[in-house]
Amino acid sequence: MKKVSLLLIIAMLGALLAACSSNSNNGNGGNDPAPSNAGTAEPGASADPVTLKIVYKDEGTANPVSVKFFQELEKALQEDEGLNVKFELVDLAQGSYAENLNLLLLGGTIPDIIYFQGGDQQIADQGLLEDLTPYIEKSTYIKDIILPHNKTRMESYPYLLWIKPLAPKTPVIRADWLNAVDSSKALLENPTVDNYYAFFKELVEKKPGGDKPSYALTAAGDIAEINFIFNTAFGLDTTWLKKEDGTYEYSKVSQNEKEKLAFYNKLYSEGLLDPQFITKQWDTKEDAFYKGEAAVITGTAGKIIDLYDGRMKELNGDGANVVVLPPAKGEAQGFGATDVTKESRGLAISSQSPHKDIAFKVFDYLASPKGQELDRLGFENEHYTVKDGQIELNDKYYSEWYARFWEPLEMKSETPLKTPLLGEPGTQSLKAASDYYTEDNSFIIPEQFVANWDAMNNLYKEYSTDFITGKRNLSEFDAFVEAWYAAGGTDVTKYANENIK
Amino acid sequence: MKALRRMRKDWVIYAMLFFPLLYFVIFHVIPLYGMKLAFQDYRILGDHVWVGWKHFKVLFSSPAFGSVMENTIIISLMKIIFVFPIPIALSLLINEVRSSKYRKYVQSVVYLPHFLSWVVIAGIWISLLNPTDGGVNLIANLFGIPSVDYMTSKEHIRWVFVVSEIWRSAGWDSIIYLAAILKISPGLYEAAKIDGASRLQQMIYITLPHLYSTIVTVFILNLGFFMNAGFDQVFNFMNDSVISVVDILDTYVYRIGIGNGQFAYATAASLFKGTIGIVLILGTHFISKRISGKGVW
Numbered sequence: 001m002k003k004v005s006l007l008l009i010i011a012m013l014g015a016l017l018a019a020c021s022s023n024s025n026n027g028n029g030g031n032d033p034a035p036s037n038a039g040t041a042e043p044g045a046s047a048d049p050v051t052l053k054i055v056y057k058d059e060g061t062a063n064p065v066s067v068k069f070f071q072e073l074e075k076a077l078q079e080d081e082g083l084n085v086k087f088e089l090v091d092l093a094q095g096s097y098a099e100n101l102n103l104l105l106l107g108g109t110i111p112d113i114i115y116f117q118g119g120d121q122q123i124a125d126q127g128l129l130e131d132l133t134p135y136i137e138k139s140t141y142i143k144d145i146i147l148p149h150n151k152t153r154m155e156s157y158p159y160l161l162w163i164k165p166l167a168p169k170t171p172v173i174r175a176d177w178l179n180a181v182d183s184s185k186a187l188l189e190n191p192t193v194d195n196y197y198a199f200f201k202e203l204v205e206k207k208p209g210g211d212k213p214s215y216a217l218t219a220a221g222d223i224a225e226i227n228f229i230f231n232t233a234f235g236l237d238t239t240w241l242k243k244e245d246g247t248y249e250y251s252k253v254s255q256n257e258k259e260k261l262a263f264y265n266k267l268y269s270e271g272l273l274d275p276q277f278i279t280k281q282w283d284t285k286e287d288a289f290y291k292g293e294a295a296v297i298t299g300t301a302g303k304i305i306d307l308y309d310g311r312m313k314e315l316n317g318d319g320a321n322v323v324v325l326p327p328a329k330g331e332a333q334g335f336g337a338t339d340v341t342k343e344s345r346g347l348a349i350s351s352q353s354p355h356k357d358i359a360f361k362v363f364d365y366l367a368s369p370k371g372q373e374l375d376r377l378g379f380e381n382e383h384y385t386v387k388d389g390q391i392e393l394n395d396k397y398y399s400e401w402y403a404r405f406w407e408p409l410e411m412k413s414e415t416p417l418k419t420p421l422l423g424e425p426g427t428q429s430l431k432a433a434s435d436y437y438t439e440d441n442s443f444i445i446p447e448q449f450v451a452n453w454d455a456m457n458n459l460y461k462e463y464s465t466d467f468i469t470g471k472r473n474l475s476e477f478d479a480f481v482e483a484w485y486a487a488g489g490t491d492v493t494k495y496a497n498e499n500i501k
Numbered sequence: 502m503k504a505l506r507r508m509r510k511d512w513v514i515y516a517m518l519f520f521p522l523l524y525f526v527i528f529h530v531i532p533l534y535g536m537k538l539a540f541q542d543y544r545i546l547g548d549h550v551w552v553g554w555k556h557f558k559v560l561f562s563s564p565a566f567g568s569v570m571e572n573t574i575i576i577s578l579m580k581i582i583f584v585f586p587i588p589i590a591l592s593l594l595i596n597e598v599r600s601s602k603y604r605k606y607v608q609s610v611v612y613l614p615h616f617l618s619w620v621v622i623a624g625i626w627i628s629l630l631n632p633t634d635g636g637v638n639l640i641a642n643l644f645g646i647p648s649v650d651y652m653t654s655k656e657h658i659r660w661v662f663v664v665s666e667i668w669r670s671a672g673w674d675s676i677i678y679l680a681a682i683l684k685i686s687p688g689l690y691e692a693a694k695i696d697g698a699s700r701l702q703q704m705i706y707i708t709l710p711h712l713y714s715t716i717v718t719v720f721i722l723n724l725g726f727f728m729n730a731g732f733d734q735v736f737n738f739m740n741d742s743v744i745s746v747v748d749i750l751d752t753y754v755y756r757i758g759i760g761n762g763q764f765a766y767a768t769a770a771s772l773f774k775g776t777i778g779i780v781l782i783l784g785t786h787f788i789s790k791r792i793s794g795k796g797v798w
Contacts, residue, residue, distance in 0.1 A: 061738060097757055102759075102764070106545060221740065221741070277632065278653050279740055449561060454562040454565065458744045458745070461744060462744050464741075465740075465742045
């Protein structure tokens with residue numbers, strides 16, 4: 001027994017020593033913010049390459065597509081720009097990207113290029129992110145592709161860059177069901193709230209899918225997705241509404257909000273809104289759409305709508321292609337105002353990087369026609385082929401590829417595209433989003449109000465859900481407003497009135 | 502001296518403690534030093550700024566703190582009262598099963614849910630409790646009981662936590678009691694049988710008293726996690742309808758602290774939780790020692 005135990009201990013010690021030695025070979029300690037080759041300002045073709053550390057969601061060394069993409073990018077930068085750059089992908093643990101990234105950065109490892117999906121403000125507040133404004137001004141390509149909403153966001157928060165088209169949630173329905181109901185014509189010609197209601201009602205009563213749909217509309221967990229259709233119609237077109245006396249009022253405690261909630265309550269009580277929308281997740285929401293339990297859902301404009309279209313046709317035939325519905329029309333029409341305080345996600349350059357200029361040159365190259373070809377179209381002969389001087393995208397492109405960097409609405413490619421970047425519904429949804437673009441007047445909640453803001457938001461979520469489901473009568477709306485102001489709304493409203501210009 | 506002699510004699514066995522101890526030192530003792538972050542503003546570059554009780558003041562003055570503490574205490578109390586005794590009862594019942602094949606089958610079935618993550622369990626329970634086509638409501642409907650939307654009902658959601666916690670952990674938690682039961686000398690049961698004791702009497706007068714110290718130890722150690730209330734479970738079961746009755750300290754800290762990268766604030770909340778846990782463990786230990794002479798040590 002003793003001998004066996006002794007052997008076990010020796011084996012475990014050996015394993016521990018082996019693990020320690022293999023770690024020490026990795027070299028780069030966790031607390032080394034400086035990338036290698038410090039001091040190399042402009043890497044010539046023959047000089048040692050500059051290593052740029054990059055941390056990006058889902059783009060790790062275990063992902064062969066990411067590895068190949070950055071290898072191709074290295075080659076392209078060398079050939080087209082004479083930049084000798086080597087990318088080092090920083091791997092993060094599985095789990096929430098924002099949390100793991102925060103842990104990485106707060107642990108002192110600061111890559112040169114960082115993709116953020118939240119949590120960036122804390123890092124920017126500590127002066128660790130570079131102000132990108134002067135770089136953009138001096139850029140060759142980025143300044144030409146930057147979109148209006150990006151420009152406004154960069155003015156107030158110049159640390160994150162995310163050149164992507166506006167992507168609100170747009171409502172969609174399968175075409176065969178849209179054509180099967182009489183009220184669809186009126187809806188498409190004049191999408192008032194009443195016409196939407198009539199359309200939903202006919203869908204549920206007529207059941208164009210035999211015994212389906214069970215309900216007209218569903219959402220994933222809350223009303224935020226449905227708000228994209230109806231908020232503007234109810235006059236909720238900005239976060240802070242200007243009252244007749246010139247002061248601002250938080251939209252969620254306004255009379256307009258009360259009217260909207262009354263409408264949602266009507267949809268819910270008549271079975272037009274999914275009775276289980278509160279416990280739905282994004283996957284069960286989409287499942288309900290594909291299986292025909294729900295006739296209408298909302299999806300992020302662009303590629304997601306194309307994915308809905310492809311999946312719907314795959315499951316229900318070509319006649320079930322997805323059609324984008326217009327936003328409801330009332331006091332105004334639109335998918336809601338766009339928050340222009342800051343990018344909610346995007347790419348940043350570390351202020352501690354000795355290669356800030358080179359990191360931005362990479363950004364700029366990816367905005368050039370050649371960079372766009374690589375980033376948006378994928379790899380030649382894998383995601384597209386060039387035939388007769390034209391680029392033909394294949395199924396692998398449509399089902400797998402996505403741009404990691406910039407996606408301006410128009411793509412300037414040196415070789416013309418034979419096939420479109422997006423399918424019809426995807427393109428249609430992006431166009432609708434662009435057509436209805438308006439800017440919001442929201443602002444970044446100051447740190448002293450953050451805890452109260454959380455409590456106030458929770459109060460709204462619970463009251464609004466109760467009003468919709470009928471657990472509370474809408475006559476209690478004033479009590480909610482009172483509670484909201486008491487929970488800190490008075491201070492935030494005062495701050496809003498002092499700061500909104 | 503006696504202990505030292507024993508250690509020298511069985512040094513190989515004691516040496517095997519090295520790795521578990523190393524684990525606890527690295528992952529549980531050394532990080533205690535990091536608790537000082539609760540009193541600092543964290544800076545990635547340069548020195549951290551000492552801010553004293555700032556994060557605690559923010560935590561205690563938050564408008565949500567009262568309800569968050571109330572929810573944490575209520576949910577934890579419900580679990581202690583209704584979940585804690587179930588594994589004990591289950592282990593006693595499993596012990597009474599005579600057929601070893603059937604006993605193994607029952608044990609395997611009740612252990613299984615332990616290996617599912619709360620994400621999966623939440624999905625199962627949301628489907629099971631669906632008011633239109635969920636199994637629970639369909640069965641209730643057969644007996645003329647109307648459907649209830651348990652997941653969005655403020656009156657029922659905490660009970661959903663209790664029942665789903667029992668479903669997940671009762672089997673697994675019963676292992677420790679089953680192990681304690683196996684240690685009981687069969688001679689005691691044989692003597693009781695000769696004296697004419699029934700199975701129930703054997704359970705009450707032999708098995709239960711022998712489980713007492715295990716029950717006390719597990720109970721006291723569980724109290725150390727009293728303020729946890731089950732983050733994974735609550736986070737996955739939570740929805741907008743029931744926030745006010747299920748938002749616990751951990752979910753609140755997750756949103757405000759971790760979600761916004763305010764790690765110092767999150768550390769302050771953890772320290773607060775940990776302090777309450779230690780007070781509860783020590784308090785219960787000394788009370789138990791005084792009343793029954795048995796404690797954790």
